[in-house]
Amino acid sequence: MVEMRLQAGRVRGLDRGSTLAIAVSKGRILSEFRTLLDRMEIKCAEDPETSRSLVIPLKDRGLRLVIVRAADVPTYVEYGAADLGVAGKDVLLEYRGEGFYEPLDLDIARCKLVVAGKAEPLPRAGRLRVATKYVQTTRRHFAQKGDQVEVIHLYGSMELAPLVGLADCIVDLMDTGNTLKANGLVVLETIAEISARLIINKAAMKMKNTAVKALIAELAKALDQTATDRNLAL
């Protein structure tokens, strides 16, 4: 049984033995992370994409996936409710927590965080209105450039905002560029290259060091193999 305790504002699962919980979101991150797990010959005990269960044991490895929303991964890891997590750099830039390490770029879910808008000059007068779900990252980006902007917080369909006059431009993710193109928008500026990262709770790194280090080494090896295969295919 998992005994829960509140400790200095942190919720920690205590009775977890040496098994490791990995927080991951369904969709593109989980499907690409499973390709890495496949390389490591780690199989899920049930299919996480079809199962309604939010805790998915991995066969024979003392590991389990905990299924959470993409933006919640750092919270689960920082608070120790998961030992490790797989989170997009976009999410980590926005979260800016200090309760975890970020030892590995998993080179999955690659895309860019961009400023995009209509293919016409941005208005010069007044404060620029920028729609995004990345409020903190957007504020930091424009502040660094010395630009005063009004950030409008949206939860999705950012590309609509400039079309209906809600904002002058957006800050959002771009991969193929198809979504921007379909909505008549162009990239104005790239803020960051994005990929999913492995993050590790600081306490788990100390208390479960052997298991955590072994998993990092295995993941690093699988990443090397993937890179080698990719180079051979070129």
Ligand code: ATP
């Ligand atoms: P939720 O489904 O909980 O609202 P979400 O829409 O951010 O969250 P996903 O679309 O699965 O969830 O995105 C998860 C992560 O995948 C993002 O944080 C980002 O790092 C990466 N990502 C998002 N969109 C793309 C894309 N078009 N191409 C590649 N990677 C992407």
Ligand code: PRP
């Ligand atoms: C993401 C992002 C863009 C789109 C970009 O949305 O918010 O809308 O991908 O990808 P593209 O450049 O390949 O077109 P996603 O598909 O994840 O939808 P969601 O944010 O509504 O979940």
